[in-house]
Amino acid sequence: MTNAISLEEAASFRERLRARSRTLRAEIHDTLMRTDAEQFARIAGEVRDAEEASVANLLVDVNMAEITRDVEELRDIEGALKRIASGAYGICVKCGEPISRARLEAYPTAKRCFPCQRRYEQSRGSTAPPSL
């Protein structure tokens, strides 16, 4: 299997994803600290200090609408970082074809190529227009 992107590009995407992960974790931390629940304060500290690979699992029990979307994005970022580490980044998980650079630039966490993403969204009944 050949990598869809160069090592330099992978490093650049990795930095972007890590920066986004830090931002999301800071947001989640602040949100948790605003709540009164004691266990959330403990989790908040762990979220801030943990390696990005394990943050989402800390938050499975935190059922707050405010942070659910952030946690989902964190999960996507963790998946993308794992694909970068394994050399699978930029390859569609569905059909194995390279994902276009434009799509990766716009959606660094993309794991499907555009045609597969469109089919996936159609199969889920999404009415949102497909992105790139």
Ligand SMILES: [Zn+2]
């Ligand atoms: Zn595909």
